[in-house]
Amino acid sequence: GDSVTQMEGPVTLSEEAFLTINCTYTATGYPSLFWYVQYPGEGLQLLLKATKADDKGSNKGFEATYRKETTSFHLEKGSVQVSDSAVYFCALGHSGGYQKVTFGTGTKLQVIP
Amino acid sequence: GAVVSQHPSRVICKSGTSVKIECRSLDFQATTMFWYRQFPKQSLMLMATSNEGSKATYEQGVEKDKFLINHASLTLSTLTVTSAHPEDSSFYICSAMGQGAGAQYFGPGTRLLVL
Numbered sequence: 652g653d654s655v656t657q658m659e660g661p662v663t664l665s666e667e668a669f670l671t672i673n674c675t676y677t678a679t680g681y682p683s684l685f686w687y688v689q690y691p692g693e694g695l696q697l698l699l700k701a702t703k704a705d706d707k708g709s710n711k712g713f714e715a716t717y718r719k720e721t722t723s724f725h726l727e728k729g730s731v732q733v734s735d736s737a738v739y740f741c742a743l744g745h746s747g748g749y750q751k752v753t754f755g756t757g758t759k760l761q762v763i764p
Numbered sequence: 765g766a767v768v769s770q771h772p773s774r775v776i777c778k779s780g781t782s783v784k785i786e787c788r789s790l791d792f793q794a795t796t797m798f799w800y801r802q803f804p805k806q807s808l809m810l811m812a813t814s815n816e817g818s819k820a821t822y823e824q825g826v827e828k829d830k831f832l833i834n835h836a837s838l839t840l841s842t843l844t845v846t847s848a849h850p851e852d853s854s855f856y857i858c859s860a861m862g863q864g865a866g867a868q869y870f871g872p873g874t875r876l877l878v879l
Contacts, residue, residue, distance in 0.1 A: 695870040
């Protein structure tokens, strides 16, 4: 079955530091890959997505590249801000029809001034 | 676009009562809606998947008679927690997906506290 593994948190960084949150997956077929962000007390927001190999998703300075050869979708940001403090979830799903999305366990990011 | 709302955002109820949570897709038609439960500092646990006009598909271990799901239209799904008990206290999140969309769009969540 499908599964998503992401790095354990929490991750604590100083403002303007470089961020990497690792995510690897196992899946049948050709899934789409997502990063969701959850701010305290809120639901999840789609941060970025990639639907095929070598696609790069990007939004708000965050990037992730769909690497089929390494089955990875690592999230990166060159310079984090305090407002980026949240929990980040890597996920995969299959387009067409409906299928449930498989989430990783989430990685909490805390950015300190 | 792709806005999903939930109502109420927070509810406190007495043990033994039933609580209904609404999930609406505001600017698109949601052929499929999902209901999740999230425990503190944990990932989302999928409870059930519903298609408009069909019975919901429940995940293993989720009591369908306790968590009633109705997806009556392409923009509305409801989750009713029947005879709620303190252990049902949690953060309930819905999501919606349009036809062939691939991504799910999440509501802001409903925090349920059962006393």
